Amino acid sequence: MYPRRVDTDMIHALPLVKYDGETCLIESDEILDAELPLMAKESVLGFDTETRPNFSKGRQYPVSILQLAGESKVWVIRLDPLAHRFADIYKVLENPSIKKAGLAIQGDIKSLKGRHPLNPAGFIDVSTATSKFGIINTGMRNLTALFFGERLSKAAQLTNWANESLTDKQIEYAATDAWMSRRLFLEIKKCMAENKNLLEPEPPPEPQKFNLQKFVRKIISGIVGSDKKRGGRNRRKKESIKDRLVNMITFGAAKKKKADDRPKRRRRRKSASGAPQNKGGETAKKTATKRSPAKGDSTTPRRPKKRTKKPSEEK
Numbered sequence: 446m447y448p449r450r451v452d453t454d455m456i457h458a459l460p461l462v463k464y465d466g467e468t469c470l471i472e473s474d475e476i477l478d479a480e481l482p483l484m485a486k487e488s489v490l491g492f493d494t495e496t497r498p499n500f501s502k503g504r505q506y507p508v509s510i511l512q513l514a515g516e517s518k519v520w521v522i523r524l525d526p527l528a529h530r531f532a533d534i535y536k537v538l539e540n541p542s543i544k545k546a547g548l549a550i551q552g553d554i555k556s557l558k559g560r561h562p563l564n565p566a567g568f569i570d571v572s573t574a575t576s577k578f579g580i581i582n583t584g585m586r587n588l589t590a591l592f593f594g595e596r597l598s599k600a601a602q603l604t605n606w607a608n609e610s611l612t613d614k615q616i617e618y619a620a621t622d623a624w625m626s627r628r629l630f631l632e633i634k635k636c637m638a639e640n641k642n643l644l645e646p647e648p649p650p651e652p653q654k655f656n657l658q659k660f661v662r663k664i665i666s667g668i669v670g671s672d673k674k675r676g677g678r679n680r681r682k683k684e685s686i687k688d689r690l691v692n693m694i695t696f697g698a699a700k701k702k703k704a705d706d707r708p709k710r711r712r713r714r715k716s717a718s719g720a721p722q723n724k725g726g727e728t729a730k731k732t733a734t735k736r737s738p739a740k741g742d743s744t745t746p747r748r749p750k751k752r753t754k755k756p757s758e759e760k
Contacts (some may be wrong), residue, residue, distance in 0.1 A: 451582045451587045451590050451591050453582075453587070455590075456586065456590045456596055456658065457589070458595065459590055459594055459595055459596040460594075460595055461595070461596050461598060462589070462593070462595035462596065462597065462625075463598070463617055463621045464514075464519060464617070464620045464623075464624040464625075466517060466518065466519065466522060466624070467517065467518045467519070468518075468519045468520075468616060468617075468620045469518060469519070469520050469521070469632075470521050470523070470611070470616060471520055471521065471522045471523065471527070472522075472523040472526050472527065473526070473527075473529070474530065476528060477522075477527060477533070477534070480520055481533060481534075481536075481537070483518070484513060484515065484520060484537050484543075485536075485537060485540070485543070485723070487515040487516065487543060488542075488543065488544065489516075489543075489544045489546060489627060489630065489631070490513045490514060490515060490537070490543055490544070490545050490623075491512070491513065491514030491515075491519075491546055491547065491548070491622075491623040491624055491625070491626035491627030491628070491629065491630070492512070492513060492514075492545040492546060492547035492568070492623065492626060493508060493512045493547055493548075493552065493553065493554070493619070493622045493623045494508050494511055494553040494556060494557065495508070495510035495511055495512070495606040495619055495627055496508045496510075496556060496606060497509055497605055497606050497607040498602075498603045498604075498605075506607060507524075507556070507559060507560055507591075508524060508553070508556035508557060508559070508560060509523065509524055509525060509606040509607045510522065510523060510524065510606050510611075510619055511524060511534065511557070512619045512620065512622060512623035513537065513545075513623060514620070514623035514624040514626065514627045515627075519620040519623055519624055521611075521616055521619045521620055522534060523611070524560065528560070531560060531561035532561070535557075535561060535719070538557070538563060538565055538566075538568075539563065539564050539565065539566050540566065540567060541566040541567045542567065543567055544567050544568075544569055544630075544731040545565075545567055545568045545749075546568075546569045546571055546626050546627055546629070546630035547569075547570065547571065547626045548566070548570065548571050548572045548583070548585050548588075548626060548629075549570065549572055549583070550568055550569075550570050551570070554568065558655065569630060571588070571626060571629050571633065572588075574633055575588060575633065585597060585601060585622065585625060585626070588624055588629055589629070591627075592629060592632050593632075594734075597621065597622075597625065598621075599618075600614070600618070601614045601615050601617075601618035602618070604747070609678075618760070633682060668678050707744065753759050
């Protein structure tokens with residue numbers, strides 16, 4: 446039984462997998478003539494293509510690599526030096542008796558059609574088949590982790606596939622993708638033949654949260670309505686009234702909620718004398734800072750003058 450979705454954070458902990466079988470790089474007429482009969486004998490081929498990545502807007506490069514994976518051999522075909530042999534290469538792709546299994550193959554087929562006319566036959570999209578079962582993550586990296594508990598490296602994905610010579614890492618990456626496409630197809634086919642319950646039970650749906658704005662809009666739509674038979678001006682007027690009512694009601698509710706959620710200030714307790722107290726219960730003492738008056742300051746307190754007694758008071 447397989448899970449419905451893959452935790453992408455857990456994929457990094459899985460063991461790395463790569464194709465370690467025989468790989469044939471085809472970039473000349475002699476090698477192509479020798480390998481085409483072997484491809485035609487296969488009943489299931491893993492299928493994938495590679496294109497030079499595009500980092501500028503509005504620019505698209507033609508497909509450069511075609512990968513086909515058989516039972517015991519993978520063919521990596523460079524299309525640029527074999528542009529005059531497209532008709533011979535495409536015969537395998539147009540043969541309905543040979544199944545070609547890949548992931549998201551519509552984009553690959555479209556790219557191949559852009560280089561030469563193609564009538565595809567016998568193609569199977571593995572990602573479409575897995576999504577019908579209820580699997581949510583349908584990328585090759587995710588499906589490899591889900592079905593086999595293994596991790597694919599995508600380090601060479603954004604390299605230049607239009608170079609005149611491919612590196613060993615590029616050839617290994619291209620061969621692994623085609624081989625894994627075939628492997629995934631056979632695993633799903635096996636599970637279907639054995640009538641296995643592929644996926645774990647679906648969890649119960651989460652309760653939907655109440656949306657005040659949608660609720661108010663629905664109620665007001667029933668009250669105001671939109672008369673399609675009348676002119677557009679009247680309809681726009683009703684729609685604007687509806688929007689204003691929705692905004693008024695929802696804004697008032699949001700404002701009230703914001704006021705309720707606002708943290709209340711904690712009042713300080715007062716002692717019996719009325720002075721505020723600290724957390725420990727002690728009465729807070731107000732300490733006044735004395736100001737030293739400066740010279741010439743108008744706020745400097747004046748000394749009271751000494752009163753002299755008048756002669757009449759002395760008697």
